[in-house]
Amino acid sequence: MVKKPGPEPTDLFPPLAGLSPGFISRLKELCAPDRVITDPEKLIDYGHDESPETPHLPDVLIKPLNAEEIAGIIKLAREEMVPVTPRGLGTGLAGGAVPSYGGIVISTELMNRIIQVDTENLMVRTQPGVITAHLQNACQEHHLYYPVDPASLEECSIGGNVATNAGGARAFKYGVTGDYVTGIQAVLADGSIINYGGKLRKNATGYDLNHILIGSEGTLGIITETTFRLVPYPRYQIDLLIPFHSLAQGVELVLGLTREKRLVPAVVEFIEQKGIAACCQVLNETLPIGDGAVHVLVELEGQDQEEVLDDAIAVARLGQELGASEPVIADNPASQARLWKTRRSIAKTLKQLYPQVIAEDIVVPLAFIPETVQFLSELEKRFNVVIVPFGHIGDGNIHVDLCRTTATEKEKWEKTAVRVVDELIDFVVRVGGQITAEHGIGSLKRRLLKKGLTENEIALMAKIKKALDPDSILNPGKIFPEM
Numbered sequence: 001m002v003k004k005p006g007p008e009p010t011d012l013f014p015p016l017a018g019l020s021p022g023f024i025s026r027l028k029e030l031c032a033p034d035r036v037i038t039d040p041e042k043l044i045d046y047g048h049d050e051s052p053e054t055p056h057l058p059d060v061l062i063k064p065l066n067a068e069e070i071a072g073i074i075k076l077a078r079e080e081m082v083p084v085t086p087r088g089l090g091t092g093l094a095g096g097a098v099p100s101y102g103g104i105v106i107s108t109e110l111m112n113r114i115i116q117v118d119t120e121n122l123m124v125r126t127q128p129g130v131i132t133a134h135l136q137n138a139c140q141e142h143h144l145y146y147p148v149d150p151a152s153l154e155e156c157s158i159g160g161n162v163a164t165n166a167g168g169a170r171a172f173k174y175g176v177t178g179d180y181v182t183g184i185q186a187v188l189a190d191g192s193i194i195n196y197g198g199k200l201r202k203n204a205t206g207y208d209l210n211h212i213l214i215g216s217e218g219t220l221g222i223i224t225e226t227t228f229r230l231v232p233y234p235r236y237q238i239d240l241l242i243p244f245h246s247l248a249q250g251v252e253l254v255l256g257l258t259r260e261k262r263l264v265p266a267v268v269e270f271i272e273q274k275g276i277a278a279c280c281q282v283l284n285e286t287l288p289i290g291d292g293a294v295h296v297l298v299e300l301e302g303q304d305q306e307e308v309l310d311d312a313i314a315v316a317r318l319g320q321e322l323g324a325s326e327p328v329i330a331d332n333p334a335s336q337a338r339l340w341k342t343r344r345s346i347a348k349t350l351k352q353l354y355p356q357v358i359a360e361d362i363v364v365p366l367a368f369i370p371e372t373v374q375f376l377s378e379l380e381k382r383f384n385v386v387i388v389p390f391g392h393i394g395d396g397n398i399h400v401d402l403c404r405t406t407a408t409e410k411e412k413w414e415k416t417a418v419r420v421v422d423e424l425i426d427f428v429v430r431v432g433g434q435i436t437a438e439h440g441i442g443s444l445k446r447r448l449l450k451k452g453l454t455e456n457e458i459a460l461m462a463k464i465k466k467a468l469d470p471d472s473i474l475n476p477g478k479i480f481p482e483m
């Protein structure tokens, strides 16, 4: 067997001596042989995600077409104690889809059918491998809105979104993936299939099994179908990019809008000058951005054009009162697309500009955002590192990208980065925040779990895991430090 990098084998998962030809033949009987892949060249893309986690190859990659095929695979894997890692489209930022102990990767990429946009019940039923943007577009054709929009929406799968409870820029107004799920079909670790919930907007029948699977990062079941509720698609949208001198002014804007103007924008995001300038440079974009230290992106939307316009004027006025310079206004699809392309490219831009990036994804209560950003700039100075914060001030979620410059030695920087992250998370927890708002724990943030949760909370989560997956077949090496 080829030695692969990865975590130390445990008693539960000793090193696989390769999977036997008999085992592979049985998999091929369950799925068509061309969808059971062992060619190492073809496995490479399935050994990593978009995080800096050390890649680890699976022994076999399977691309099933339906829940029944997955159920067969899981039963066989459990018989033989072979770990199974579910995978969407591998855009995760926490190492969740990396098969830490090898074994089987189940990719949902061929389960990419939108089953039904139900205009009578305002619901959509979909297989998990559908790209998030495709689902949005299919709903929009019927004037319906699936509003959860991770910046990776053109590349990630809806099943991955459910498994990580993905958020996005519109979370301030609309919430996150889990807020739209009304039904889930999933294959559990014993190979049984559940079809929970459905096209129901309310359901108080027993425990909420949807919310046990949402955000479970492939450790409790494999999601094979989801039903989401939809809302009406807004007719009009206006975006404003407002330059402020400080982020505190941006937070004041959010609070002022909601408290005094009773207005909830769809989006309130911030980007520091260095972040937006880097994106414009990489994209060759000539947005007329002002010289504010911080840019706040506000999107307003609604069904009535005049109302949306009035709201935009109210936002611009309040911005001005708080000391902002002239905003960039995007009121048509072309200018909005330019603005959003720039916003959504931050993470990719930083990866292009720096040889190594560690992406943290903290969340704090809204009022602590300025203090948190202030703490980041202290960390930056004290440890002499580059930190680029950006993200969702509307919901307290700040992406903190620690970037290594080419001039910095890798090993030394990595050691420093661990100290920076530790101090950051200690601070965040102290002010009532958490380790991750939307990327999940995966394998990368496992070491931080004890900082964010109490022993009792971790023990309760471990009991849920044990009850649903007693042999730890599903995605071992994720979430829990000891599994």
Ligand SMILES: Cc1cc2nc3c(=O)[nH]c(=O)nc-3n(C[C@H](O)[C@H](O)[C@H](O)COP(=O)(O)OP(=O)(O)OC[C@H]3O[C@@H](n4cnc5c(N)ncnc54)[C@H](O)[C@@H]3O)c2cc1C
Residues within 6 Å of the ligand: 049, 050, 085, 086, 087, 088, 089, 090, 091, 092, 093, 095, 096, 097, 108, 128, 149, 150, 151, 152, 155, 156, 157, 158, 159, 160, 161, 162, 163, 164, 165, 166, 167, 168, 169, 217, 218, 219, 221, 222, 223, 224, 347, 348, 438, 439, 442, 475
């Ligand atoms: C440039 C960029 C921008 C991003 N922006 C955002 C953002 O704005 N908001 C955000 O929330 N995330 C963001 N992400 C992170 C990532 O896109 C999300 O976590 C996304 O939900 C992952 O989807 P995926 O299909 O790529 O899943 P994968 O990376 O393949 O898997 C992610 C996790 O879900 C599990 N999983 C996948 N499919 C299933 C399934 N069917 N059943 C059970 N478990 C499953 C995997 O085991 C793994 O633990 C970004 C990533 C990048 C690279």
